[in-house]
Amino acid sequence: MGELIHPQKTIEILQKYKFRFQKKFGQNFLIDAHVMEKIMASAAVTKEETVLEIGPGIGTMTQFLCEYAGHVAAVEIDRSLIPILQETLSAYQNVTVINEDILKMDIRQFVEEQNAGRPIKVVANLPYYITTPILMGLFESHVPLHSVTVMVQKEVAERMKAGPGSKDYGALSLAVQYYAKPRIIANVPANCFMPRPSVGSAVICLECHKNPPVQVKDEQQMFAMIRASFQQRRKTLANGLDHFPGITLSKEQIREKIRMLGLPADIRGEMLSLEQFAALSDAIAIK
Numbered sequence: 152m153g154e155l156i157h158p159q160k161t162i163e164i165l166q167k168y169k170f171r172f173q174k175k176f177g178q179n180f181l182i183d184a185h186v187m188e189k190i191m192a193s194a195a196v197t198k199e200e201t202v203l204e205i206g207p208g209i210g211t212m213t214q215f216l217c218e219y220a221g222h223v224a225a226v227e228i229d230r231s232l233i234p235i236l237q238e239t240l241s242a243y244q245n246v247t248v249i250n251e252d253i254l255k256m257d258i259r260q261f262v263e264e265q266n267a268g269r270p271i272k273v274v275a276n277l278p279y280y281i282t283t284p285i286l287m288g289l290f291e292s293h294v295p296l297h298s299v300t301v302m303v304q305k306e307v308a309e310r311m312k313a314g315p316g317s318k319d320y321g322a323l324s325l326a327v328q329y330y331a332k333p334r335i336i337a338n339v340p341a342n343c344f345m346p347r348p349s350v351g352s353a354v355i356c357l358e359c360h361k362n363p364p365v366q367v368k369d370e371q372q373m374f375a376m377i378r379a380s381f382q383q384r385r386k387t388l389a390n391g392l393d394h395f396p397g398i399t400l401s402k403e404q405i406r407e408k409i410r411m412l413g414l415p416a417d418i419r420g421e422m423l424s425l426e427q428f429a430a431l432s433d434a435i436a437i438k
């Protein structure tokens with residue numbers, strides 16, 4: 152199964168089609184069978200499930216997914232990869248390749264069509280330059296998801312998993328943890344890819360919550376507030392929120408709200424948990 156994972160096979164198919172890597176599309180193809188096995192074990196896809204793969208490349212991971220899944224939908228932006236995918240996936244009847252920019256697709260509607268709105272799994276070696284917009288797009292448009300198992304830049308995986316007080320903690324940590332439980336599966340060195348990326352990589356599995364771990368009246372406002380609090384990390388929370396669009400409270404009133412939550416008035420945003428941001432957002436509701 153999955154012969155493309157062997158570097159020699161990858162080279163053969165690339166040469167056959169005279170494929171030229173496009174840096175702007177974040178093309179670093181996986182060529183390590185051990186890492187692929189870890190991704191498959193963590194995604195634990197079954198024949199009852201539909202998988203969305205973002206950026207199939209030459210189809211290395213797609214071949215594995217086709218073996219395990221009921222159906223695979225693979226969205227690839229680079230037109231020159233489509234004829235390659237036709238060849239490398241020709242043995243499989245359970246795959247649909249779509250030549251599209253994932254950021255321009257209505258994925259929620261797509262899942263409705265592909266899987267009658269039932270939750271899907273996302274499995275991918277992501278193009279790193281758009282990791283955050285892809286993940287936030289999936290979460291914020293409330294695509295029904297079981298889990299998201301993805302290769303990302305190592306630092307980004309660490310940011311997704313970080314908790315209050317850590318240097319990696321920020322808006323991305325809070326957004327991801329509102330929607331899912333992150334687990335780092337493996338750190339992956341550059342020699343597992345062709346060509347080698349200039350950054351370290353990691354596989355992260357995001358197990359999606361059925362219900363968010365905190366209740367908040369206005370989700371959008373909470374996230375806008377979180378972003379404002381982290382925009383200038385060195386400022387106190389009260390100073391960060393002072394410039395929050397739409398806020399009518401004075402800085403002293405904001406400090407009072409922070410105190411009422413049992414927190415020091417001069418606390419920095421990076422010390423607040425998701426629960427505390429939710430409580431703060433409810434306490435200073437703007438609408």
Ligand code: SAM
Pocket residue numbers: 176177178179180181205206207208209210211212226227228229251252253254275276277278279281
């Ligand atoms: N899955 C393959 C593998 O593991 O070897 C390729 C992974 S490579 C890191 C990322 C892939 O995403 C490339 O094939 C690239 O062309 C594709 N890609 C980049 N931007 C995209 C976008 N906006 N929409 C869909 N695919 C994209």
